[in-house]
Structure formats: C-alpha cells, structure tokens
Amino acid sequence: MQAAAEPLAGGAPDAPGEAVIRVRGAAKHYGAVRAVDGVDLAVQRGELFGLIGHNGAGKSTLFKMLLGLIPSSAGEITIDGAPVSGGGFRAVRRRIGYLPENVVLYDNLTGLETLHFFAKLKNAPAADCGAVLERVGLAHAAARRVREYSKGMRQRLGFAQALLGRPQILFLDEPTTGLDPEAIREFYVILRGLRAEGVTAVITSHILAEIQERVDRLAIMASGKVQALGTVQALREEMDLPLWFDLRVAEADFTAVRDALGSLPVVAIEAHDGRVAVQVRREAKMAVFAALATLGGRVLDLHVREPSLEDVFFGFSD
Numbered sequence: 001m002q003a004a005a006e007p008l009a010g011g012a013p014d015a016p017g018e019a020v021i022r023v024r025g026a027a028k029h030y031g032a033v034r035a036v037d038g039v040d041l042a043v044q045r046g047e048l049f050g051l052i053g054h055n056g057a058g059k060s061t062l063f064k065m066l067l068g069l070i071p072s073s074a075g076e077i078t079i080d081g082a083p084v085s086g087g088g089f090r091a092v093r094r095r096i097g098y099l100p101e102n103v104v105l106y107d108n109l110t111g112l113e114t115l116h117f118f119a120k121l122k123n124a125p126a127a128d129c130g131a132v133l134e135r136v137g138l139a140h141a142a143a144r145r146v147r148e149y150s151k152g153m154r155q156r157l158g159f160a161q162a163l164l165g166r167p168q169i170l171f172l173d174e175p176t177t178g179l180d181p182e183a184i185r186e187f188y189v190i191l192r193g194l195r196a197e198g199v200t201a202v203i204t205s206h207i208l209a210e211i212q213e214r215v216d217r218l219a220i221m222a223s224g225k226v227q228a229l230g231t232v233q234a235l236r237e238e239m240d241l242p243l244w245f246d247l248r249v250a251e252a253d254f255t256a257v258r259d260a261l262g263s264l265p266v267v268a269i270e271a272h273d274g275r276v277a278v279q280v281r282r283e284a285k286m287a288v289f290a291a292l293a294t295l296g297g298r299v300l301d302l303h304v305r306e307p308s309l310e311d312v313f314f315g316f317s318d
C-alpha cells in the first residue's frame, strides 16, 4: 500500500484562516517508543477536526499533549497563542472543554448534582447546569441517579460536563462511544450548533464511516506521524482511488455492459445476482456514464459509490 511521505491534500498544516491550535514538530518518546514523532498541524477557529488512526497510532498521546496533560519530548504546541507548557496556559485552559475517553462519574449523584460538582471544579456558573443538561438531551433525567443511567446517557453526561463554562475549544476523545445512531446524529447536531457559535472541536473516533461525513478536516495518524491531512474529499482525490458503479442489469445484458465499457479504464468488474459492480478510474467517471447511456433501458438502476474513508485510511496506514 501507498505510504505518504508528506501529509497530503490540504496537506499544508496551515490551512488559511486563524489557527487556534498550532502544533510544530511535536514529539513524545517513551524510551525507544516514538509515540508521537514530529507532528505538524493547525486547527482553525470554528473547525470540526477529526483525529483518526489505528490502536497505538499516537492519537491519545497527541491529545494529551494538546491538552498540556503530558510534556512533549520536542516541538511546540500553542493554543490560542499560548504554549501548552507555559504559565499562560492556565487562562487558556479555562476556555477548553475536555471529554476523556473514560469519564469518571459518581453513581450516587444525580445528573444535575454531577454537573454541579464539575461546575465547582471548573469554576463555572452552577446556573448553567440545567441548560447544559437540556442541550445534551438529559433534562428529563436530571433528578435520576447516575447509577440508573444507560451507557449512552453516561456519555451524554460526560459531554455535558465538557460543555460547562461555555468552552471555546473542545477536545472530545471517542465522544460517541456507546451512543445509538439517533444519539450520534443528535451529538453532531449539537456540535454543528457549537461550531456555528465559533467553537473549535477536535474529536477522535474509531468509527470512520461516522466521522468522514461530519468533520471539516481530519488527520490520519500512523506510527506517531500524521500520514494524511485534509478534507475527506481532498484525500480521496489526492489518492486517486477508483470509484465503483453499481448497476442493476438483467443477466442476459451482462455481456452488453462489458462490451459498452470495453474501451474504458475498468479496474475490476464483478457480476452476480442481477447486479454488475464496475470499478473505474476516477477520471473515467463521465465516460462511463456516457457509455452506459448507450445501453438505454437495459441498465435498470445505477449507483455511484465513492471510496470510503476506510479505503483512504488503509491506503495510508497499511
């Protein structure tokens, strides 16, 4: 598989705009292990930024470095212009909301008491707690003890505590773990609402299909390095991955389809159960449409499939 020496597509770590998070040559070494190995990236204000990668790729380590929770071995990280390792970071930290992968909650507290507890820790106004619970869809469960909460409700409560104090920057580690599809949708609606208010969010996720439609840009990490950086579409185009045409065709017409596509750069063609799947190079997309049009009504249905982020991801990290 192809390995990218330089970050691709939109690959300039400094996309235009105002960078809230700026990372230059960041590294974290544990003995011989290079958990993070020279990362450069910039996240713009109001951007929804995804960080993805295999287990052990270095995401969590980078995340902790971004939050100033662990010191870097090399490089520089600034948030809102303040180095995370410097004294000035305290003030910036008040503008950051953080959802750790495994948020610690106390079973004996109610949802509202939990938020009051976190509000005290963060020096955030207690009066906001009710509205935050409402925002994450937990108002109805405010008086119930956390021990009675489902996994998804706990995750929402964790998200709620990250929103206390009206943070301008959110770091959300696997925020949709345990959420059902409806709750995931609602989560991203909330995030988009926050983005419209100018909030910047960095999200990690293992669910690539979920993240690929929802973030503005993403970084794909492997072996401590950012292997690819940009919008999903830009990454797809940069990699020039082929497209799939899924056709519904009567079996008797399979040969006619093959013949019509004969002169085009077809990468693969598979026919079974009244369907033909044709993989073609991206630049041949319109030529394939034109060739299929010559078949008239013999093509009963057609669907164009873009390569998934999984394809992009494994293209970079295998």
Ligand SMILES: Nc1ncnc2c1ncn2[C@@H]1O[C@H](COP(=O)(O)OP(=O)(O)OP(=O)(O)O)[C@@H](O)[C@H]1O
Residues within 6 Å of the ligand: 030, 033, 034, 035, 036, 053, 054, 055, 056, 057, 058, 059, 060, 061, 062
């Ligand atoms: N405290 C530590 N001491 C030694 N090695 C560590 C430490 N923390 C992380 N590592 C190593 O650094 C590498 C990156 O780990 P990290 O947890 O950042 O990966 P990740 O992408 O977050 O993985 P996951 O998706 O499983 O959470 C791994 O090889 C890991 O073993």
